[in-house]
Amino acid sequence: MMLTFNSPIQIINSCNQIPDMSHYHEISFNELLKINLVAEEIKNNAQILLVIGVGGSFLGSRAVIDALSPYFDQSDLGVKVIYAGQNMSGAYLNQLLAYLHNKEVYVNVISKSGSTMEPALAFRLIKKYMEKRYGAFSKNRIIITTDATNGILKQVADIEGYRQFVIPSNIGGRYSVFTPAGLLPIAVTGVDIEEFLNGAKQADTDTNGDTSNHAAQQYAFTRYELYKQGYSVELLASFEPRLSNLHEWWKQLFGESEGKEYKGLYPSTVNYSTDLHAIGQFIQEGSRIMFETLIHFEEVEADMEIPFTIDDIDGLNYLGGRSMNSINAISKDGVALAHEEGGVPVVKIVMPKLDAYHVGYLMFFFMKACVISASLLEVNPFDQPGVEAYKRKMVELLKNEAVLVKE
Numbered sequence: 001m002m003l004t005f006n007s008p009i010q011i012i013n014s015c016n017q018i019p020d021m022s023h024y025h026e027i028s029f030n031e032l033l034k035i036n037l038v039a040e041e042i043k044n045n046a047q048i049l050l051v052i053g054v055g056g057s058f059l060g061s062r063a064v065i066d067a068l069s070p071y072f073d074q075s076d077l078g079v080k081v082i083y084a085g086q087n088m089s090g091a092y093l094n095q096l097l098a099y100l101h102n103k104e105v106y107v108n109v110i111s112k113s114g115s116t117m118e119p120a121l122a123f124r125l126i127k128k129y130m131e132k133r134y135g136a137f138s139k140n141r142i143i144i145t146t147d148a149t150n151g152i153l154k155q156v157a158d159i160e161g162y163r164q165f166v167i168p169s170n171i172g173g174r175y176s177v178f179t180p181a182g183l184l185p186i187a188v189t190g191v192d193i194e195e196f197l198n199g200a201k202q203a204d205t206d207t208n209g210d211t212s213n214h215a216a217q218q219y220a221f222t223r224y225e226l227y228k229q230g231y232s233v234e235l236l237a238s239f240e241p242r243l244s245n246l247h248e249w250w251k252q253l254f255g256e257s258e259g260k261e262y263k264g265l266y267p268s269t270v271n272y273s274t275d276l277h278a279i280g281q282f283i284q285e286g287s288r289i290m291f292e293t294l295i296h297f298e299e300v301e302a303d304m305e306i307p308f309t310i311d312d313i314d315g316l317n318y319l320g321g322r323s324m325n326s327i328n329a330i331s332k333d334g335v336a337l338a339h340e341e342g343g344v345p346v347v348k349i350v351m352p353k354l355d356a357y358h359v360g361y362l363m364f365f366f367m368k369a370c371v372i373s374a375s376l377l378e379v380n381p382f383d384q385p386g387v388e389a390y391k392r393k394m395v396e397l398l399k400n401e402a403v404l405v406k407e
């Protein structure tokens, strides 16, 4: 991994208290074996794995699956992972049931607390659907990933006798992609989860040491310095469209970890080059509130070469013989130069290859940088009191309404 800064920030201090984060990626041999066995069973018996979860309980697996899957469905691809419980749309659930109709289905309900409204409601509906469709065998097709002892979902799983995976109690949702919450859905799509974990482990090793000036520390300090200079938005950008859900995962990670006590950078994201033709104008010449973090993977599989044509009617023969990825890489450099000139500081994160190992590396790097960054802001990276407030208000409103309807 290479981290470069177009406007280098001098890092004077180093962070002395980076907590040990090895438990975020360490998993026992038996647990890994169990995940791989269940993933194999799902692959052999289903076309669809329906993941029911929201926030940290689905953003991580969706990010990795999307980043490492082909763009277009392939008939021989095996199991397709789809999601529910990440919104409150009745139309979504209605159409989901119709979509599942003639496909073999497994369900993985993922909720750390076991009580989040969106997945709980979706599961109530899907449980009924699975029982109607598979009868007593539905028990084999529903897998629960939750806390080891707490929560309603844990109770339901025990009562119904569903198979269970544990999200360790000391790992919060947005940091849980290297636990069974992320690993089971990822494994089902055929991604090598051991390689994914190896990447995380290496990132952890590379960013350890109290005073060393490693990449996670540099990134965190740069963000902090820019924040102090009045840049209030960080724009995460990448050049491979299938990374757009990695952006969504990053958004939750940094947004929920830092946005509290009226502090924090607002995490925003763009996909290039698509968004250059939509929001590029604002970035170049709009309010000077943002800096940009560009992610680039040097090697992406299945590249294409630009063909020569005899007439060169479109005038593009000067690019003939070049690969699309190499042009994409130049566009990244062009973006960085133009935005820098327009007053947008640019941080570049360059990864050698888009594969399980490097995606694991990058995600762990971000997790570590996020914890350091929150400590610079002096906020707790592991809680989300603001979200709890929304949940309480919603339940209050729903309960009041229920009383009114009864009266």
Ligand SMILES: O=P(O)(O)OC[C@H]1O[C@H](O)[C@H](O)[C@@H](O)[C@@H]1O
Binding pocket: 054, 055, 056, 057, 110, 111, 112, 113, 114, 115, 116, 119, 173, 174, 256, 384, 387, 388
């Ligand atoms: O896994 P769960 O307990 O259902 O939580 C799912 C999500 O719920 C809330 O929105 C929290 O703010 C998130 O941090 C969490 O990831």
